[in-house]
Amino acid sequence: MTAPLTLTIRRPDDLHLHFRDGETMRAVVPWTVRQFARAIVMPNLAPPVTTSALAAAYRARIMACVPEGADFTPLMTCYLTDNSDPADIAAGFGDGVLTAAKLYPAGATTNSASGVTRIEAIMPVLERMAAIGMPLCVHGEVTDPEVDIFDREAVFIECILAPLLHRLPELRVIFEHATTADAVQFVESAGENVAATITPQHLRINRNDMLVGGIRPHLYCLPVAKRERHRLALRRAATSGSHKFFLGTDSAPHHRHTKETACGCAGIFNAPFALESYVAVFEAEGALDRFEGFASEHGANFYRMPLNAGTITLERRPIAVPDEVVGGEAAIVPFHAGDTLSWRVASGE
Ligand code: DOR
Numbered sequence: 001m002t003a004p005l006t007l008t009i010r011r012p013d014d015l016h017l018h019f020r021d022g023e024t025m026r027a028v029v030p031w032t033v034r035q036f037a038r039a040i041v042m043p044n045l046a047p048p049v050t051t052s053a054l055a056a057a058y059r060a061r062i063m064a065c066v067p068e069g070a071d072f073t074p075l076m077t078c079y080l081t082d083n084s085d086p087a088d089i090a091a092g093f094g095d096g097v098l099t100a101a102k103l104y105p106a107g108a109t110t111n112s113a114s115g116v117t118r119i120e121a122i123m124p125v126l127e128r129m130a131a132i133g134m135p136l137c138v139h140g141e142v143t144d145p146e147v148d149i150f151d152r153e154a155v156f157i158e159c160i161l162a163p164l165l166h167r168l169p170e171l172r173v174i175f176e177h178a179t180t181a182d183a184v185q186f187v188e189s190a191g192e193n194v195a196a197t198i199t200p201q202h203l204r205i206n207r208n209d210m211l212v213g214g215i216r217p218h219l220y221c222l223p224v225a226k227r228e229r230h231r232l233a234l235r236r237a238a239t240s241g242s243h244k245f246f247l248g249t250d251s252a253p254h255h256r257h258t259k260e261t262a263c264g265c266a267g268i269f270n271a272p273f274a275l276e277s278y279v280a281v282f283e284a285e286g287a288l289d290r291f292e293g294f295a296s297e298h299g300a301n302f303y304r305m306p307l308n309a310g311t312i313t314l315e316r317r318p319i320a321v322p323d324e325v326v327g328g329e330a331a332i333v334p335f336h337a338g339d340t341l342s343w344r345v346a347s348g349e
């Protein structure tokens with residue numbers, strides 16, 4: 001079968017995204033607005049977005065960066081700490097200010113120093129969330145220095161997440177940026193209240209791409225890309241049609257000089273060509289007919305949101321990805337920098 005020239009899908013959502021703040025945010029928001037109707041915005045600012053009032057203020061700052069006339073809705077999350085207030089978080093969810101809360105194990109990733117030190121500390125919040133049906137977004141990696149970085153996701157599932165779901169079987173959990181076959185298997189065998197996001201980079205690169213022939217800091221993110229068999233498991237999951245897997249880019253802008261340094265930041269800025277990156281995976285897997293479910297339906301359904309109106313059209317026409325893009329205070333190197341991708345966004349309505 002020859003590939004179709006265009007693919008029109010319902011407008012998609014990015015259900016895991018970092019916008020940052022200030023000038024960087026002003027520079028990166030339009031890339032996401034170009035492609036997505038809504039995005040789940042992560043709260044790991046410095047200082048983090050830990051309350052519903054801070055989330056409401058952040059939402060207003062985001063809206064001020066949305067280009068005139070664009071139709072885009074940021075969906076806010078609140079960063080859990082050992083001191084999170086269950087009443088505030090439940091009220092924020094009730095008011096529609098908060099869509100979800102985010103669990104960062106302390107020290108797991110960028111700006112996670114104020115994250116949760118032990119799950120016990122947030123049990124009152126999690127119990128409340130389970131009772132009101134508020135989704136929990138999980139960065140699923142342990143931080144124990146004894147645990148190898150490539151095993152941190154699998155160990156988190158075994159030692160933290162499985163026991164947590166045993167205690168709170170109703171808790172709605174999004175296992176963010178799944179990177180392993182272990183995560184795929186766990187999510188598939190868990191109840192309907194457990195789903196996962198998958199990033200474009202984890203569908204496209206393995207750890208060799210990051211480390212063989214020289215270290216490529218722009219391919220470094222957390223959780224770190226794993227060996228090839230995990231990438232293949234993620235591709236199978238994303239393109240399987242299962243409603244448990246959906247699009248979340250984890251686009252994480254860091255300025256070029258903070259990546260190209262002796263201790264580079266974790267994060268891949270994939271927002272500029274995210275749909276283009278994903279759709280080529282679906283084409284290669286013979287699953288273009290399943291792209292709309294992954295990009296525009298499974299996530300909205302899991303979050304119990306209406307599906308978006310309108311469509312976006314992708315065209316099978318090459319596009320060159322620039323070496324860098326404007327990033328506010330300094331330039332940012334996007335995912336696929338310098339490459340030519342086979343699909344591009346044609347138009348939205
Ligand atoms: O690579 C990552 N970058 N992983 C995360 O979990 C956070 C993100 C960021 O905020 O830079």
Ligand code: ZN
Pocket residue numbers: 016017018042250252
């Ligand atoms: Zn993230």
